[in-house]
Amino acid sequence: MNDAPDNSASPGTWFRPGFFLGGLLAGIVALAGAGQWAGRHNTHPGTERFHPRISPEGRYSPTVDELCAIVRARCRPDQILVIVGGNSIFNGVGQPPEKLWTLELQKQLGDGFGVVNLALRGAGCTEGATVIAEVLRNEYPRIIYVTNTSPFTPPEPLGVQAYEYIFWEAYYRGLLVDFAPRDEQLNKYVRPPESPLPLVHYLQKDRAALIEIEHFKVVAWLRRLGLRAEVGLDAALKYRDLWNWMGYEHLFTVPSFYTPRWPGWMAARGRLRDEEPDFETMDFTSSERFAPRKTPIEMPIVRGFSERAYTEGGPEGWTLNAPVRNDFLAGAKRAVPDVFKSRTLVMLSRNSPFFFHMLSPAEARRDDLAYRDGAAAWREAGYASAEYGRDFLDEDFGDRTHLTASGGRKLAGITAREITALAERLGYFKEAGK
Amino acid sequence: MNVWWEKISAEWPPALKLWVARGLSVALGLVLAITLHYVLYRMGLPSKPFIYVSF
Numbered sequence: 134m135n136d137a138p139d140n141s142a143s144p145g146t147w148f149r150p151g152f153f154l155g156g157l158l159a160g161i162v163a164l165a166g167a168g169q170w171a172g173r174h175n176t177h178p179g180t181e182r183f184h185p186r187i188s189p190e191g192r193y194s195p196t197v198d199e200l201c202a203i204v205r206a207r208c209r210p211d212q213i214l215v216i217v218g219g220n221s222i223f224n225g226v227g228q229p230p231e232k233l234w235t236l237e238l239q240k241q242l243g244d245g246f247g248v249v250n251l252a253l254r255g256a257g258c259t260e261g262a263t264v265i266a267e268v269l270r271n272e273y274p275r276i277i278y279v280t281n282t283s284p285f286t287p288p289e290p291l292g293v294q295a296y297e298y299i300f301w302e303a304y305y306r307g308l309l310v311d312f313a314p315r316d317e318q319l320n321k322y323v324r325p326p327e328s329p330l331p332l333v334h335y336l337q338k339d340r341a342a343l344i345e346i347e348h349f350k351v352v353a354w355l356r357r358l359g360l361r362a363e364v365g366l367d368a369a370l371k372y373r374d375l376w377n378w379m380g381y382e383h384l385f386t387v388p389s390f391y392t393p394r395w396p397g398w399m400a401a402r403g404r405l406r407d408e409e410p411d412f413e414t415m416d417f418t419s420s421e422r423f424a425p426r427k428t429p430i431e432m433p434i435v436r437g438f439s440e441r442a443y444t445e446g447g448p449e450g451w452t453l454n455a456p457v458r459n460d461f462l463a464g465a466k467r468a469v470p471d472v473f474k475s476r477t478l479v480m481l482s483r484n485s486p487f488f489f490h491m492l493s494p495a496e497a498r499r500d501d502l503a504y505r506d507g508a509a510a511w512r513e514a515g516y517a518s519a520e521y522g523r524d525f526l527d528e529d530f531g532d533r534t535h536l537t538a539s540g541g542r543k544l545a546g547i548t549a550r551e552i553t554a555l556a557e558r559l560g561y562f563k564e565a566g567k
Numbered sequence: 568m569n570v571w572w573e574k575i576s577a578e579w580p581p582a583l584k585l586w587v588a589r590g591l592s593v594a595l596g597l598v599l600a601i602t603l604h605y606v607l608y609r610m611g612l613p614s615k616p617f618i619y620v621s622f
Contacts, residue, residue, distance in 0.1 A: 147572040149592040156596020164604045189617045221619065254619040295617030363611060376608040387609070390616055 168371025171378030172198030176206035182250040184407040189295040192389040197302045200265045208247025214273040215248045218262025219281035223252035227412035227531035234541030241549035257292030258282035259468040268308045275561045281480045284507025285442045287464030305364035314467035412531025423487045431533045435488045439503035451499045465514035474515035483522025485530035517555045521547045
């Protein structure tokens, strides 16, 4: 430190640049160290899932280290790790925390398995939680990833923008398996321009000189560059881990849709209860839940599950459209590295029978074919797959797609059987017996 | 900028003045470190909040 002991160099000033810089550097190093610690210790005790106020919806974005810490806190190394991903259905919308379907799944699978629900509302089937399964591949060699989707929805490594940060963080930190088909897909989204000229034009704000595709490429390339820099900076300084821990344990600093008013938005996220309503005790009857006014909105969605994929005709009444099948298979092959495909169980989610029974017989036949062929296509791409919900009752659904606690119990039973069979096929029980 | 410092430290022994100055400078550095760290966190949050809609 270049500090004058007799104060003669600058007698009237208190500011010492050397000590200031020392404080700044020491502070940054200490904060980075604290962030490193926080990422390993922010395990969300007492919460079973990401309810809206501790998810990106509530402006709380869990980091990769944090998600891994949550898994480690809930699954012992001697257990078979079951990571549950997928969307709001698997997140358990309509099931209060004590009736959450994954608690039942844990119960049915028994102590040999450790079930962790990392599903996020609105997420695709191969994003968010999938990344964490891949990151933890060496720590938990006996791992099964369970997710849900609808038939012939092509999976993507990047899905909903709100959750893609999880992928990019793991990707740029080198935590994922090298998988060329996925990289090729990512390059299609965000590849660099073929010449530096568009970049110069972009920087000069001469956007009119750019043809649309070049403009897209430059913006995407700059975005990817920014993402890489951001991930690198955060990996070094750990600011997201530290401030997430602060927000979860002590004081949150970001207003959100769910906690818009002061001082409510400052409450530690860990003290906010999971207030998911219970479809079974909500103040509405089944007939109101599936009110006639909702039918014109819901039925096109129900029909849409199979409408695009099939053309009338053929021995079964409907023929699967080849481009739909091919698009799906191409997406499924590049979404997850080959080594994880066999460890991934994709559950195809049916719509409520209340709506299914409003389909014409031909449409119902097409719907059945879509689920049968959809699961077969996942298996052809190397995954395990099954469907659920065909024999469920109206009261097993809280709306068109989300399950009540009774539906959740049925889902848990079907999924537990599929997981056990998959664990058997993967030889996990033999490994445990060694 | 330093009038207040001159005023409060006028009667202090030189050694005390020196150490308080050093302490204040370090503290300012720490405050700036915390501020920068927090600003990076806030800048990393998505600008558009994600509102989930079931479909």
